[in-house]
Amino acid sequence: MPTTITGLALLLVLLLPGLTYAFVRERKGSERRLTPFRETGAVVFCSVLTELAALALFAVMRGLRPDLTPDVGRLIREGSTYARIHYVELAWWAGGLLLLACVFAALIAALIGGRPHSSATSAWWIMFEKWYPGENPIVGCTLEDGSYIEGQQASFNVSSDDSPDRDLVLVHPLKYRAPGATETHDLPWGMACISARRIVTMLVSYPPAPEQEGEAGAAQASAPAAS
Structure with a gap:
Protein backbone atom coordinates (compact mmCIF):
# COMPACT_ATOMS: atom_id res chain seq x y z
CA MET A 1 0.00 0.00 0.00
CA PRO A 2 1.23 3.55 -0.77
CA THR A 3 2.52 5.57 2.16
CA THR A 4 2.54 9.02 0.56
CA ILE A 5 -0.04 11.24 -1.12
CA THR A 6 1.82 10.96 -4.41
CA GLY A 7 1.85 7.18 -4.22
CA LEU A 8 -1.86 7.09 -3.42
CA ALA A 9 -2.63 9.37 -6.38
CA LEU A 10 -0.58 7.18 -8.72
CA LEU A 11 -2.40 4.07 -7.44
CA LEU A 12 -5.78 5.68 -8.12
CA VAL A 13 -4.68 6.71 -11.60
CA LEU A 14 -3.48 3.19 -12.30
CA LEU A 15 -6.56 1.37 -10.98
CA LEU A 16 -9.52 3.68 -11.63
CA PRO A 17 -10.12 2.78 -15.32
CA GLY A 18 -9.74 -0.94 -14.53
CA LEU A 19 -12.18 -0.68 -11.64
CA THR A 20 -14.63 1.08 -13.97
CA TYR A 21 -14.29 -1.83 -16.37
CA ALA A 22 -14.92 -4.34 -13.57
CA PHE A 23 -18.03 -2.50 -12.30
CA VAL A 24 -19.62 -2.18 -15.75
CA ARG A 25 -18.76 -5.79 -16.64
CA GLU A 26 -20.48 -7.04 -13.48
CA ARG A 27 -23.61 -5.08 -14.34
CA LYS A 28 -23.73 -6.19 -17.97
CA GLY A 29 -22.65 -9.82 -17.86
CA SER A 30 -22.59 -13.00 -15.86
CA GLU A 31 -20.91 -12.69 -12.48
CA ARG A 32 -17.68 -14.71 -12.45
CA ARG A 33 -15.67 -15.52 -9.34
CA LEU A 34 -12.10 -15.02 -10.48
CA THR A 35 -9.01 -15.64 -8.44
CA PRO A 36 -7.48 -12.52 -6.85
CA PHE A 37 -4.52 -12.79 -9.23
CA ARG A 38 -6.71 -12.85 -12.36
CA GLU A 39 -9.00 -10.10 -11.09
CA THR A 40 -6.06 -7.84 -10.24
CA GLY A 41 -4.40 -8.62 -13.56
CA ALA A 42 -7.56 -7.76 -15.52
CA VAL A 43 -7.97 -4.45 -13.66
CA VAL A 44 -4.33 -3.41 -14.14
CA PHE A 45 -4.23 -4.53 -17.79
CA CYS A 46 -7.42 -2.63 -18.65
CA SER A 47 -6.15 0.48 -16.84
CA VAL A 48 -2.83 0.46 -18.68
CA LEU A 49 -4.48 -0.20 -22.06
CA THR A 50 -7.08 2.55 -21.77
CA GLU A 51 -4.63 5.08 -20.35
CA LEU A 52 -2.25 4.43 -23.24
CA ALA A 53 -5.14 5.02 -25.63
CA ALA A 54 -5.95 8.31 -23.88
CA LEU A 55 -2.30 9.37 -24.04
CA ALA A 56 -2.20 8.49 -27.73
CA LEU A 57 -5.14 10.83 -28.37
CA PHE A 58 -3.36 13.49 -26.33
CA ALA A 59 -0.24 13.05 -28.48
CA VAL A 60 -2.34 13.50 -31.63
CA MET A 61 -3.90 16.68 -30.23
CA ARG A 62 -0.47 17.88 -29.12
CA GLY A 63 0.78 17.48 -32.68
CA LEU A 64 -2.26 19.22 -34.20
CA ARG A 65 -2.80 22.02 -31.65
CA PRO A 66 0.29 22.51 -29.44
CA ASP A 67 -1.07 25.84 -28.26
CA LEU A 68 -4.00 24.11 -26.49
CA THR A 69 -2.01 21.41 -24.71
CA PRO A 70 0.63 21.41 -21.97
CA ASP A 71 4.27 21.45 -23.09
CA VAL A 72 5.38 17.92 -22.22
CA GLY A 73 8.98 18.65 -23.19
CA ARG A 74 9.23 21.55 -20.75
CA LEU A 75 7.50 19.49 -18.06
CA ILE A 76 10.15 16.78 -18.43
CA ARG A 77 13.04 19.23 -18.57
CA GLU A 78 11.93 21.65 -15.85
CA GLY A 79 9.91 19.28 -13.67
CA SER A 80 8.36 20.92 -10.61
CA THR A 81 9.22 24.44 -11.82
CA TYR A 82 6.99 24.10 -14.85
CA ALA A 83 4.33 22.23 -12.81
CA ARG A 84 4.10 25.03 -10.20
CA ILE A 85 3.51 27.63 -12.92
CA HIS A 86 1.00 25.63 -14.97
CA TYR A 87 -0.53 23.49 -12.24
CA VAL A 88 -4.12 24.44 -13.13
CA GLU A 89 -3.71 23.47 -16.78
CA LEU A 90 -1.92 20.25 -15.85
CA SER A 119 -18.06 -21.71 -20.96
CA ALA A 120 -17.93 -18.82 -18.47
CA THR A 121 -21.67 -18.75 -17.69
CA SER A 122 -24.25 -20.84 -15.91
CA ALA A 123 -27.05 -22.89 -17.48
CA TRP A 124 -29.52 -20.26 -16.28
CA TRP A 125 -27.65 -17.50 -18.15
CA ILE A 126 -27.66 -19.57 -21.34
CA MET A 127 -31.41 -20.24 -21.05
CA PHE A 128 -32.43 -16.69 -20.16
CA GLU A 129 -29.89 -14.43 -21.88
CA LYS A 130 -27.83 -16.14 -24.59
CA TRP A 131 -30.46 -16.60 -27.29
CA TYR A 132 -33.07 -13.87 -26.67
CA PRO A 133 -31.66 -11.42 -24.11
CA GLY A 134 -34.16 -9.20 -22.34
CA GLU A 135 -37.24 -11.13 -23.48
CA ASN A 136 -38.41 -12.28 -19.99
CA PRO A 137 -39.67 -15.67 -21.21
CA ILE A 138 -42.32 -17.95 -19.72
CA VAL A 139 -40.64 -20.43 -17.36
CA GLY A 140 -42.07 -23.69 -16.06
CA CYS A 141 -40.42 -25.49 -13.14
CA THR A 142 -41.04 -29.02 -11.93
CA LEU A 143 -40.12 -29.15 -8.25
CA GLU A 144 -38.71 -32.04 -6.25
CA ASP A 145 -42.07 -32.83 -4.62
CA GLY A 146 -43.68 -33.33 -8.06
CA SER A 147 -45.46 -29.98 -8.16
CA TYR A 148 -45.22 -27.61 -11.11
CA ILE A 149 -45.17 -23.81 -11.22
CA GLU A 150 -45.14 -21.55 -14.25
CA GLY A 151 -44.79 -17.80 -14.75
CA GLN A 152 -42.94 -15.03 -16.52
CA GLN A 153 -39.28 -14.73 -15.59
CA ALA A 154 -38.64 -11.47 -13.75
CA SER A 155 -35.24 -11.98 -12.16
CA PHE A 156 -32.55 -14.62 -11.78
CA ASN A 157 -29.14 -14.91 -10.17
CA VAL A 158 -26.45 -14.12 -12.77
CA SER A 159 -23.66 -16.00 -11.01
CA SER A 160 -21.64 -18.17 -13.38
CA ASP A 161 -21.67 -20.99 -10.81
CA ASP A 162 -24.52 -23.50 -11.15
CA SER A 163 -25.11 -23.35 -7.42
CA PRO A 164 -28.31 -24.55 -5.70
CA ASP A 165 -28.08 -21.60 -3.31
CA ARG A 166 -29.87 -19.09 -5.54
CA ASP A 167 -33.41 -18.12 -6.44
CA LEU A 168 -35.60 -17.55 -9.47
CA VAL A 169 -38.36 -14.93 -9.40
CA LEU A 170 -41.51 -15.45 -11.51
CA VAL A 171 -44.34 -12.97 -11.93
CA HIS A 172 -47.98 -13.00 -13.09
CA PRO A 173 -49.49 -14.87 -14.86
CA LEU A 174 -48.65 -17.65 -12.44
CA LYS A 175 -49.90 -21.23 -12.81
CA TYR A 176 -49.54 -24.10 -10.37
CA ARG A 177 -50.10 -27.85 -10.35
CA ALA A 178 -50.10 -29.66 -7.01
CA PRO A 179 -48.17 -32.92 -6.53
CA GLY A 180 -50.09 -35.83 -8.09
CA ALA A 181 -52.59 -33.54 -9.85
CA THR A 182 -53.14 -33.54 -13.62
CA GLU A 183 -54.38 -29.99 -14.21
CA THR A 184 -52.86 -26.61 -13.54
CA HIS A 185 -54.77 -23.64 -12.18
CA ASP A 186 -54.07 -19.92 -12.00
CA LEU A 187 -52.61 -18.47 -8.83
CA PRO A 188 -54.10 -15.21 -7.50
CA TRP A 189 -50.64 -13.91 -6.59
CA GLY A 190 -48.39 -11.53 -8.47
CA MET A 191 -44.96 -12.99 -7.77
CA ALA A 192 -43.26 -16.21 -6.70
CA CYS A 193 -39.70 -16.99 -5.59
CA ILE A 194 -38.41 -20.50 -6.26
CA SER A 195 -35.23 -21.91 -4.77
CA ALA A 196 -32.89 -23.52 -7.28
CA ARG A 197 -32.34 -26.32 -4.75
CA ARG A 198 -35.98 -27.43 -5.22
CA ILE A 199 -36.04 -27.33 -9.04
CA VAL A 200 -35.77 -30.67 -10.85
CA THR A 201 -36.60 -29.57 -14.41
CA MET A 202 -36.87 -26.11 -15.95
CA LEU A 203 -38.66 -25.37 -19.24
CA VAL A 204 -38.35 -22.03 -21.05
CA SER A 205 -40.67 -20.72 -23.76
CA TYR A 206 -39.45 -17.86 -25.95
CA PRO A 207 -41.48 -15.92 -28.51
CA PRO A 208 -40.87 -16.98 -32.13
CA ALA A 209 -38.03 -15.18 -33.87
CA PRO A 210 -39.09 -12.38 -36.28
CA GLU A 211 -37.67 -14.17 -39.33
CA GLN A 212 -39.58 -17.32 -38.40
CA GLU A 213 -42.80 -15.32 -38.11
CA GLY A 214 -42.12 -13.77 -41.52
CA GLU A 215 -41.45 -17.14 -43.10
CA ALA A 216 -44.61 -18.59 -41.57
CA GLY A 217 -46.69 -15.68 -42.84
CA ALA A 218 -45.20 -15.97 -46.33
CA ALA A 219 -45.88 -19.71 -46.37
CA GLN A 220 -49.52 -19.15 -45.41
CA ALA A 221 -49.94 -16.43 -48.03
CA SER A 222 -48.48 -18.59 -50.78
CA ALA A 223 -50.42 -21.73 -49.83
CA PRO A 224 -53.42 -22.44 -52.13
CA ALA A 225 -56.83 -21.95 -50.57
CA ALA A 226 -58.79 -25.13 -49.85
CA SER A 227 -61.80 -25.59 -52.15
Whole structure:
Protein backbone atom coordinates (compact mmCIF):
# COMPACT_ATOMS: atom_id res chain seq x y z
CA MET A 1 0.00 0.00 0.00
CA PRO A 2 1.23 3.55 -0.77
CA THR A 3 2.52 5.57 2.16
CA THR A 4 2.54 9.02 0.56
CA ILE A 5 -0.04 11.24 -1.12
CA THR A 6 1.82 10.96 -4.41
CA GLY A 7 1.85 7.18 -4.22
CA LEU A 8 -1.86 7.09 -3.42
CA ALA A 9 -2.63 9.37 -6.38
CA LEU A 10 -0.58 7.18 -8.72
CA LEU A 11 -2.40 4.07 -7.44
CA LEU A 12 -5.78 5.68 -8.12
CA VAL A 13 -4.68 6.71 -11.60
CA LEU A 14 -3.48 3.19 -12.30
CA LEU A 15 -6.56 1.37 -10.98
CA LEU A 16 -9.52 3.68 -11.63
CA PRO A 17 -10.12 2.78 -15.32
CA GLY A 18 -9.74 -0.94 -14.53
CA LEU A 19 -12.18 -0.68 -11.64
CA THR A 20 -14.63 1.08 -13.97
CA TYR A 21 -14.29 -1.83 -16.37
CA ALA A 22 -14.92 -4.34 -13.57
CA PHE A 23 -18.03 -2.50 -12.30
CA VAL A 24 -19.62 -2.18 -15.75
CA ARG A 25 -18.76 -5.79 -16.64
CA GLU A 26 -20.48 -7.04 -13.48
CA ARG A 27 -23.61 -5.08 -14.34
CA LYS A 28 -23.73 -6.19 -17.97
CA GLY A 29 -22.65 -9.82 -17.86
CA SER A 30 -22.59 -13.00 -15.86
CA GLU A 31 -20.91 -12.69 -12.48
CA ARG A 32 -17.68 -14.71 -12.45
CA ARG A 33 -15.67 -15.52 -9.34
CA LEU A 34 -12.10 -15.02 -10.48
CA THR A 35 -9.01 -15.64 -8.44
CA PRO A 36 -7.48 -12.52 -6.85
CA PHE A 37 -4.52 -12.79 -9.23
CA ARG A 38 -6.71 -12.85 -12.36
CA GLU A 39 -9.00 -10.10 -11.09
CA THR A 40 -6.06 -7.84 -10.24
CA GLY A 41 -4.40 -8.62 -13.56
CA ALA A 42 -7.56 -7.76 -15.52
CA VAL A 43 -7.97 -4.45 -13.66
CA VAL A 44 -4.33 -3.41 -14.14
CA PHE A 45 -4.23 -4.53 -17.79
CA CYS A 46 -7.42 -2.63 -18.65
CA SER A 47 -6.15 0.48 -16.84
CA VAL A 48 -2.83 0.46 -18.68
CA LEU A 49 -4.48 -0.20 -22.06
CA THR A 50 -7.08 2.55 -21.77
CA GLU A 51 -4.63 5.08 -20.35
CA LEU A 52 -2.25 4.43 -23.24
CA ALA A 53 -5.14 5.02 -25.63
CA ALA A 54 -5.95 8.31 -23.88
CA LEU A 55 -2.30 9.37 -24.04
CA ALA A 56 -2.20 8.49 -27.73
CA LEU A 57 -5.14 10.83 -28.37
CA PHE A 58 -3.36 13.49 -26.33
CA ALA A 59 -0.24 13.05 -28.48
CA VAL A 60 -2.34 13.50 -31.63
CA MET A 61 -3.90 16.68 -30.23
CA ARG A 62 -0.47 17.88 -29.12
CA GLY A 63 0.78 17.48 -32.68
CA LEU A 64 -2.26 19.22 -34.20
CA ARG A 65 -2.80 22.02 -31.65
CA PRO A 66 0.29 22.51 -29.44
CA ASP A 67 -1.07 25.84 -28.26
CA LEU A 68 -4.00 24.11 -26.49
CA THR A 69 -2.01 21.41 -24.71
CA PRO A 70 0.63 21.41 -21.97
CA ASP A 71 4.27 21.45 -23.09
CA VAL A 72 5.38 17.92 -22.22
CA GLY A 73 8.98 18.65 -23.19
CA ARG A 74 9.23 21.55 -20.75
CA LEU A 75 7.50 19.49 -18.06
CA ILE A 76 10.15 16.78 -18.43
CA ARG A 77 13.04 19.23 -18.57
CA GLU A 78 11.93 21.65 -15.85
CA GLY A 79 9.91 19.28 -13.67
CA SER A 80 8.36 20.92 -10.61
CA THR A 81 9.22 24.44 -11.82
CA TYR A 82 6.99 24.10 -14.85
CA ALA A 83 4.33 22.23 -12.81
CA ARG A 84 4.10 25.03 -10.20
CA ILE A 85 3.51 27.63 -12.92
CA HIS A 86 1.00 25.63 -14.97
CA TYR A 87 -0.53 23.49 -12.24
CA VAL A 88 -4.12 24.44 -13.13
CA GLU A 89 -3.71 23.47 -16.78
CA LEU A 90 -1.92 20.25 -15.85
CA ALA A 91 -4.61 19.32 -13.33
CA TRP A 92 -7.41 19.83 -15.86
CA TRP A 93 -5.63 17.82 -18.52
CA ALA A 94 -4.70 15.02 -16.11
CA GLY A 95 -8.26 14.77 -14.86
CA GLY A 96 -9.66 14.88 -18.39
CA LEU A 97 -7.34 12.14 -19.64
CA LEU A 98 -8.15 9.96 -16.64
CA LEU A 99 -11.86 10.46 -17.25
CA LEU A 100 -11.38 9.60 -20.93
CA ALA A 101 -9.58 6.39 -19.95
CA CYS A 102 -12.50 5.47 -17.67
CA VAL A 103 -14.92 6.08 -20.55
CA PHE A 104 -12.85 3.80 -22.76
CA ALA A 105 -12.90 1.12 -20.04
CA ALA A 106 -16.68 1.39 -19.63
CA LEU A 107 -17.19 1.09 -23.40
CA ILE A 108 -14.97 -2.00 -23.55
CA ALA A 109 -16.89 -3.61 -20.70
CA ALA A 110 -20.24 -2.76 -22.30
CA LEU A 111 -19.16 -4.24 -25.65
CA ILE A 112 -17.52 -7.46 -24.51
CA GLY A 113 -18.86 -7.95 -20.99
CA GLY A 114 -22.53 -8.32 -21.94
CA ARG A 115 -21.99 -11.36 -24.17
CA PRO A 116 -19.75 -13.72 -22.20
CA HIS A 117 -18.74 -17.06 -23.65
CA SER A 118 -20.95 -20.01 -22.74
CA SER A 119 -18.06 -21.71 -20.96
CA ALA A 120 -17.93 -18.82 -18.47
CA THR A 121 -21.67 -18.75 -17.69
CA SER A 122 -24.25 -20.84 -15.91
CA ALA A 123 -27.05 -22.89 -17.48
CA TRP A 124 -29.52 -20.26 -16.28
CA TRP A 125 -27.65 -17.50 -18.15
CA ILE A 126 -27.66 -19.57 -21.34
CA MET A 127 -31.41 -20.24 -21.05
CA PHE A 128 -32.43 -16.69 -20.16
CA GLU A 129 -29.89 -14.43 -21.88
CA LYS A 130 -27.83 -16.14 -24.59
CA TRP A 131 -30.46 -16.60 -27.29
CA TYR A 132 -33.07 -13.87 -26.67
CA PRO A 133 -31.66 -11.42 -24.11
CA GLY A 134 -34.16 -9.20 -22.34
CA GLU A 135 -37.24 -11.13 -23.48
CA ASN A 136 -38.41 -12.28 -19.99
CA PRO A 137 -39.67 -15.67 -21.21
CA ILE A 138 -42.32 -17.95 -19.72
CA VAL A 139 -40.64 -20.43 -17.36
CA GLY A 140 -42.07 -23.69 -16.06
CA CYS A 141 -40.42 -25.49 -13.14
CA THR A 142 -41.04 -29.02 -11.93
CA LEU A 143 -40.12 -29.15 -8.25
CA GLU A 144 -38.71 -32.04 -6.25
CA ASP A 145 -42.07 -32.83 -4.62
CA GLY A 146 -43.68 -33.33 -8.06
CA SER A 147 -45.46 -29.98 -8.16
CA TYR A 148 -45.22 -27.61 -11.11
CA ILE A 149 -45.17 -23.81 -11.22
CA GLU A 150 -45.14 -21.55 -14.25
CA GLY A 151 -44.79 -17.80 -14.75
CA GLN A 152 -42.94 -15.03 -16.52
CA GLN A 153 -39.28 -14.73 -15.59
CA ALA A 154 -38.64 -11.47 -13.75
CA SER A 155 -35.24 -11.98 -12.16
CA PHE A 156 -32.55 -14.62 -11.78
CA ASN A 157 -29.14 -14.91 -10.17
CA VAL A 158 -26.45 -14.12 -12.77
CA SER A 159 -23.66 -16.00 -11.01
CA SER A 160 -21.64 -18.17 -13.38
CA ASP A 161 -21.67 -20.99 -10.81
CA ASP A 162 -24.52 -23.50 -11.15
CA SER A 163 -25.11 -23.35 -7.42
CA PRO A 164 -28.31 -24.55 -5.70
CA ASP A 165 -28.08 -21.60 -3.31
CA ARG A 166 -29.87 -19.09 -5.54
CA ASP A 167 -33.41 -18.12 -6.44
CA LEU A 168 -35.60 -17.55 -9.47
CA VAL A 169 -38.36 -14.93 -9.40
CA LEU A 170 -41.51 -15.45 -11.51
CA VAL A 171 -44.34 -12.97 -11.93
CA HIS A 172 -47.98 -13.00 -13.09
CA PRO A 173 -49.49 -14.87 -14.86
CA LEU A 174 -48.65 -17.65 -12.44
CA LYS A 175 -49.90 -21.23 -12.81
CA TYR A 176 -49.54 -24.10 -10.37
CA ARG A 177 -50.10 -27.85 -10.35
CA ALA A 178 -50.10 -29.66 -7.01
CA PRO A 179 -48.17 -32.92 -6.53
CA GLY A 180 -50.09 -35.83 -8.09
CA ALA A 181 -52.59 -33.54 -9.85
CA THR A 182 -53.14 -33.54 -13.62
CA GLU A 183 -54.38 -29.99 -14.21
CA THR A 184 -52.86 -26.61 -13.54
CA HIS A 185 -54.77 -23.64 -12.18
CA ASP A 186 -54.07 -19.92 -12.00
CA LEU A 187 -52.61 -18.47 -8.83
CA PRO A 188 -54.10 -15.21 -7.50
CA TRP A 189 -50.64 -13.91 -6.59
CA GLY A 190 -48.39 -11.53 -8.47
CA MET A 191 -44.96 -12.99 -7.77
CA ALA A 192 -43.26 -16.21 -6.70
CA CYS A 193 -39.70 -16.99 -5.59
CA ILE A 194 -38.41 -20.50 -6.26
CA SER A 195 -35.23 -21.91 -4.77
CA ALA A 196 -32.89 -23.52 -7.28
CA ARG A 197 -32.34 -26.32 -4.75
CA ARG A 198 -35.98 -27.43 -5.22
CA ILE A 199 -36.04 -27.33 -9.04
CA VAL A 200 -35.77 -30.67 -10.85
CA THR A 201 -36.60 -29.57 -14.41
CA MET A 202 -36.87 -26.11 -15.95
CA LEU A 203 -38.66 -25.37 -19.24
CA VAL A 204 -38.35 -22.03 -21.05
CA SER A 205 -40.67 -20.72 -23.76
CA TYR A 206 -39.45 -17.86 -25.95
CA PRO A 207 -41.48 -15.92 -28.51
CA PRO A 208 -40.87 -16.98 -32.13
CA ALA A 209 -38.03 -15.18 -33.87
CA PRO A 210 -39.09 -12.38 -36.28
CA GLU A 211 -37.67 -14.17 -39.33
CA GLN A 212 -39.58 -17.32 -38.40
CA GLU A 213 -42.80 -15.32 -38.11
CA GLY A 214 -42.12 -13.77 -41.52
CA GLU A 215 -41.45 -17.14 -43.10
CA ALA A 216 -44.61 -18.59 -41.57
CA GLY A 217 -46.69 -15.68 -42.84
CA ALA A 218 -45.20 -15.97 -46.33
CA ALA A 219 -45.88 -19.71 -46.37
CA GLN A 220 -49.52 -19.15 -45.41
CA ALA A 221 -49.94 -16.43 -48.03
CA SER A 222 -48.48 -18.59 -50.78
CA ALA A 223 -50.42 -21.73 -49.83
CA PRO A 224 -53.42 -22.44 -52.13
CA ALA A 225 -56.83 -21.95 -50.57
CA ALA A 226 -58.79 -25.13 -49.85
CA SER A 227 -61.80 -25.59 -52.15
